[in-house]
Amino acid sequence: MDLSILIVNYNTCQLTVDCLRSVFDSETDFNYEVIVIDNNSSDDSVETIGAEFPQVKLIANKNNTGFAKANNQGMEAAEGRYVLLLNSDTVIPKDTLHIMITFMDEQPKAGASGCKIILPDGSLDKACKRGFPTPSASFYYAFGFSKLFPDNPRFNQYQLGHLDPDQAYPVDCLVGAFMLVRREVLETVGGLDETFFMYGEDIDWCYRIKQAGWDIHYYPKTTVVHYKGGSARRRPYKIIYEFHRAMIVFHRKHYRKHYNVLTNSLIYMGVGLKFVMALLKSRLVRPKSVIDPKETCVEVGM
Known part of the structure; x- marks a missing residue:
């Protein structure tokens, strides 16, 4: 095989x-x-x-x-x-x-x-x-530097937007x-x-x-x-939680030992802040009242 x-x-x-x-x-x-x-x-x-x-x-x-x-x-x-x-x-x-x-x-x-x-x-x-989400790469991405300077490798470490x-x-x-x-x-x-x-x-x-x-x-x-x-759009709050939890898990597993307590604390606070902002944003966005027909076989008679 x-x-x-x-x-x-x-x-x-x-x-x-x-x-x-x-x-x-x-x-x-x-x-x-x-x-x-x-x-x-x-x-x-x-x-x-x-x-x-x-x-x-x-x-x-x-x-x-x-x-x-x-x-x-x-x-x-x-x-x-x-x-x-x-x-x-x-x-x-x-x-x-x-x-x-x-x-x-x-x-x-x-x-x-x-x-x-x-x-x-x-x-x-x-x-x-993508590049790995190092603290610096994550910072430049989260705060929009990659969009402001799309051709600069330093500010595009995560999504590599400067590469063709x-x-x-x-x-x-x-x-x-x-x-x-x-x-x-x-x-x-x-x-x-x-x-x-x-x-x-x-x-x-x-x-x-x-x-x-x-x-x-x-x-x-x-x-x-x-x-x-x-499948994600069906449980928005669970999705938001797992997305941000993954950031913490990855940092603790691979990067925490390379930084001091202050830096790690700031990183966790930053993820927490983004989590709260994402929750607030999700409450302001009106959910779809109609299920996308591409997501159900019943809609096409199967």
Whole structure:
């Protein structure tokens, strides 16, 4: 088996079906398997996916284990020499799998790679190529310096906005929406850290992959569409909490020992302030009264 594709589903039935259709439309000479891990969805995801895609290995959890643990379950069942983390709210072109596996075969030092990811409006999903969120990189990003000085490398350490998104180059980290990882990496680094529920686990994984001596590459010779936030929009407060908790977890794990008590305290206070501001903002934004039809199979008669 050349490739194991892991897709975590949580109440995104139609998005996942669309993603799977794009996967099985792929044109490649490589052998691949698809493993879907359902995190106790309350919609008809398990029944629909099982009926339309009998070739899929379907793991149906009895509770929502989170993104990291669910992917680790998939990795345990995976047989491929590469593992691809693929979000349920993505659609891939027919040649994506072939292009990315060929690239990895030609780059034996590459532990992981990702392609160019765009949003439905055609804009770049900036998370697809990033630097590590060091305190300075996070500060410049959080307070808007990267937008004020888009061509300055110093102020664009996190999202790397000064680098051409149509050129290939090594990066610090990719996004878990599309992340191709070599089997040897799993054997030496291990899987995702389950301390992270649904944010930060991809950055942490990339950090450990680079620490182990592997390269990480951004390779924009193929483009994936990311509808982004399909399952997240259903529980906004939980999402906001997990997003900010992930910042604290990552800093404590990798950076805390490099800074004094005062600096660490200021960082935690900054994250706390952003958390409060995000909560207040979410209360001011009126929620959608109509469910997006792309998120339910019932809407299309399935």
